[in-house]
Every structure is written in C-alpha cells, then in structure tokens.
Amino acid sequence: MLLDIRNKFRMLAVVVLLAGGTMPVAHADDDDDERMPVATNALWQAECGSCHLAYPPRLLPAESWQELMTGLDKHFGSDASLDAPSAREIGAFLDKNAGRNRHSKPGKPVLRITETRWFVHEHDEVSADVWKNPKVKSAANCAACHTGAETGNYSERSIKIPR
Numbered sequence: 532m533l534l535d536i537r538n539k540f541r542m543l544a545v546v547v548l549l550a551g552g553t554m555p556v557a558h559a560d561d562d563d564d565e566r567m568p569v570a571t572n573a574l575w576q577a578e579c580g581s582c583h584l585a586y587p588p589r590l591l592p593a594e595s596w597q598e599l600m601t602g603l604d605k606h607f608g609s610d611a612s613l614d615a616p617s618a619r620e621i622g623a624f625l626d627k628n629a630g631r632n633r634h635s636k637p638g639k640p641v642l643r644i645t646e647t648r649w650f651v652h653e654h655d656e657v658s659a660d661v662w663k664n665p666k667v668k669s670a671a672n673c674a675a676c677h678t679g680a681e682t683g684n685y686s687e688r689s690i691k692i693p694r
C-alpha cells in the first residue's frame with residue numbers, strides 16, 4: 532500500500548519533469564522592442580554613426596527625432612549639420628522606424644535617449660560607481676556595457692559591465 536503511493540508520486544514527478552523540460556522558458560523582463568528587427572540605412576549609419584554609435588531609431592519617438600534633426604548645427608555642443616537631401620533621407624528613416632510605444636510628455640520632446648523615463652527605469656540598477664567609471668564616461672556610450680550595441684543588439688545576454 533505505502534509502496535504504491537510512493538510509486539505514484541515518482542510517476543507524477545517524472546511527468547512534471549518531462550512537461551517542464553519541453554515548455555518554453557519565459558523571460559522575465561522581455562522588452563517588446565527587443566524582438567523587433569534592427570532597422571538600418573547606409574547613410575544614417577555613416578552620418579549618425581561617425582561620432583558615436585548610430586542610436587537605434589526605435590529608442591526615441593518620432594517627435595524627438597524631428598526636433599533633433601532640426602537642430603543638427605547645435606547638436607549637444609557639436610556641429611552635426613547635413614546637406615538637405617541627406618537630412619531628408621535620414622529624417623524619413625528615423626520617422627519610419629521611431630519607437631511607437633515611447634510616448635513623450637507634452638511640451639518639448641526629449642532629445643536624449645538617456646533622459647527618457649524608459650531608459651532611467653531600465654538602468655536603475657546600475658550603480659553610481661559604474662556610471663563614473665572612466666571606461667563608461669557617458670551613459671550615452673552604450674557600447675561600454677552593451678557589447679552588441681554596434682549592431683543594435685541590446686539584449687541582456689550581451690551586457691558586460693566594465694571594471
């Protein structure tokens with residue numbers, strides 16, 4: 532009788548194990564955008580990737596890109612001016628691939644990815660010491676920690692915090 536029950540438990544355990552083994556493992560912190568294909572454009576890559584890496588368009592809403600593209604001569608203390616046809620092509624590319632679910636507050640759109648609520652929230656576990664590390668320099672220096680940033684890969688698996 533007792534042996535019987537024990538065998539039943541063992542059977543149950545095996546069934547549970549098998550079921551668990553074939554079930555897809557859910558990721559706890561899936562950012563919907565992470566599964567979107569990475570948008571690229573050769574002119575954008577060349578022009579907007581020359582001083583820093585070319586920031587993925589999906590990380591800012593369209594109104595932010597529009598505002599940024601109208602002030603390229605005074606771009607965070609740099610002159611990033613473009614000729615009109617290039618500005619038009621890059622502007623259209625950014626617009627088309629801008630983040631749809633990144634809402635900006637009414638008023639002046641945020642120009643820095645690093646100042647969006649989304650970014651601050653996603654990085655709130657990064658300690659002050661890490662941000663101050665000279666190997667990081669600026670939060671805008673995504674590639675300091677995201678080893679796949681150059682190809683638009685920001686997945687958690689490719690994060691390596693410099694020491």
Ligand code: HEC
Pocket residue numbers: 578579580581582583586599603606607608609610611621642643644645646669670671672
């Ligand atoms: C002449 C150099 C230069 C060029 C060209 C340039 N940028 Fe920048 N960009 C900068 C500098 C400098 C910063 C400030 C970086 C920092 O704070 O660490 C910056 C910052 C940014 C930021 C904010 C990053 C953040 O979240 O803090 C965005 C977005 C950006 N650039 C987009 C663009 C786009 C789009 C283009 C192409 C149209 C472009 N940049 C071309 C120099 C340049």
Ligand code: HEC
Pocket residue numbers: 560561562565590644645653654656657661662667669670671672673674675676677685686687690692
């Ligand atoms: C100092 C290191 C560091 C820098 C610099 C940095 N990040 Fe991160 N990033 C992290 C860490 C750590 C996480 C959180 C991983 C977690 O616990 O979910 C993260 C998370 C993310 C995520 C979400 C990943 C996911 O799959 O959930 C994105 C997207 C991202 N960062 C983009 C950027 C962008 C864009 C920049 C530059 C503008 C940047 N990060 C700069 C360290 C950094």
